[in-house]
Structures are given as structure tokens and as C-alpha cells.
Amino acid sequence: MTRLILFNKPYGVMSQFTDVRSETVRPTLSAFIDVPGVYPAGRLDLDSEGLLLLTDDGRLQSRIADPKYKTPKTYLAQVEGDPQESALEQLRRGVQLKDGMTLPAQVKRIDPPDLWPRDPPVRFRKSVPDCWIELTIREGRNRQVRRMTAAVGHPTLRLVRWRIGDWTIDAMQPGEWRDG
Structure with a gap:
């Protein structure tokens, strides 16, 4: 079994x-x-x-x-800044990374999720806003979500994989x- x-x-x-x-x-x-x-x-x-x-x-x-099986993986990502629809649309179309173009992702802004506290906590900066997105990818490249959000100008501060399939x-x- x-x-x-x-x-x-x-x-x-x-x-x-x-x-x-x-x-x-x-x-x-x-x-x-x-x-x-x-x-x-x-x-x-x-x-x-x-x-x-x-x-x-x-x-x-x-x-x-x-x-090759394209199993969907859903992440909750706290990103730096306030991504506009144009940045989210780039993620939806696919992003050019050093190792090639990513497959299109499903992405949407979400309210801050009710998660456990992280130890150590994410560094808080009054002068730099942040927000949460939910991102689903069907690949699994090394540090892919972090590289994708950085490529559209919103580095990932905290990353939680919530779902696989x-x-x-x-x-x-x-x-x-x-x-x-």
C-alpha cells in the first residue's frame, strides 16, 4: 500500500x-x-x-x-510593493527568466491570509508597502515563484506553498x- x-x-x-x-x-x-x-x-x-x-x-x-505532469502548485506570497494589474497580467502570460520563459500562472491579489507567525518574522518597513497574492504554477523550477515575482518588480518576502494538486x-x- x-x-x-x-x-x-x-x-x-x-x-x-x-x-x-x-x-x-x-x-x-x-x-x-x-x-x-x-x-x-x-x-x-x-x-x-x-x-x-x-x-x-x-x-x-x-x-x-x-x-512534464504539470501538477498545479498553489502558493501564498507576500510581495514587496503594491502590484498593479499589469504586473499580475505579466505573471498570467508567463515571465522570461534566465532559464527561459515560464508557463502562464494563475494569479490574483488576496487579503492577508490568517497564517501562523513566521519565526523570524518578515522585516516590516513603514515606507514600503506589501501585499499578498495567490499564485498557481504548473512547473517546479528552482526558486521559480520568487524569481517570477522579482521579474515583475515585486520581490517575495514570504512564501507559503498551500496546495499541490x-x-x-x-x-x-x-x-x-x-x-x-
């Missing part, structure tokens, strides 16, 4: 079970999940939070993580996991 785990990865936790870099100690998945034989289906950066799927099924892992972290706190 296939095992699938939904994990709400906290900020600052590596998306792997061991840290091969020995000069600093960074928290890994092993501090939260003691289930043998499961591996992450994709990754989340150290400074990103939210849904990480783990499975013991290599085919399922590939279907989730491989860009039909799986979501709704009602899960950071560090919690459950079987999917």
Missing part, C-alpha cells in the same frame, strides 16, 4: 532527511517525521514554508514532482504532518 504524507514544512527546515553540509547544523525532515522509506516529492527552499509531500512510491513521487495544508500548523 502506498504511503503519502502531507507535511507543513516550517521556515528554515531543509526538504531532506540529512544535511550533508557539516559546518552548520540546520534542521531537516528527520526532526519531524520518523517514518522509514518515504522521500520528498519535490522540494521547498529553506526560506519557504508550507506543503511538502512525501511518499514511498517512486511513480507517485515522479507524477507529483516532474514538470488536491492536497492542501489547510488547518495544519508548521511541523505537523498527516497521512494523505
Whole structure:
């Protein structure tokens, strides 16, 4: 029977079970999940939070993580500035990055979500506004959402992956996991 785990990865936790870099100690998945034989289906950066799927099924892992399957991934992003419709439209059409054009994204402005506090908190600056967007992509390039928002002039301050396909972290706190 296939095992699938939904994990709400906290900020600052590596998306792997061991840290091969020995000069600093960074928290890994092993501090939260003691289930043998499961591996992450994709990754989340150290400074990103939210849904990480783990499975013991290599085919399922590939279907989730491989860009050729175009599994939708939805992110809540706090971005610097106040993006106008023209910036959002650029994201909807696709953005030129150094590694090529992205696929079109679904994007909309949202009210600030009711999320857990981040530790450390995002730096607040009175003179620079920020806002939240919901962005759904069907690729998984390295730091793609951050690079896309920066390319349209609105760097990401906080990034939370909320959904992958039909799986979501709704009602899960950071560090919690459950079987999917």
C-alpha cells in the first residue's frame, strides 16, 4: 500500500532527511517525521514554508514532482510593493527568466491570509508597502515563484506553498504532518 504524507514544512527546515553540509547544523525532515522509506516529492527552499509531500512510491513521487505532469502548485506570497494589474497580467502570460520563459500562472491579489507567525518574522518597513497574492504554477523550477515575482518588480518576502494538486495544508500548523 502506498504511503503519502502531507507535511507543513516550517521556515528554515531543509526538504531532506540529512544535511550533508557539516559546518552548520540546520534542521531537516528527520526532526519531524520518523517514518522509514518515504522521500520528498519535490522540494521547498529553506526560506519557504508550507506543503511538502512525501511518499514511498517512486511513480507517485515522479507524477507529483516532474514538470512534464504539470501538477498545479498553489502558493501564498507576500510581495514587496503594491502590484498593479499589469504586473499580475505579466505573471498570467508567463515571465522570461534566465532559464527561459515560464508557463502562464494563475494569479490574483488576496487579503492577508490568517497564517501562523513566521519565526523570524518578515522585516516590516513603514515606507514600503506589501501585499499578498495567490499564485498557481504548473512547473517546479528552482526558486521559480520568487524569481517570477522579482521579474515583475515585486520581490517575495514570504512564501507559503498551500496546495499541490488536491492536497492542501489547510488547518495544519508548521511541523505537523498527516497521512494523505
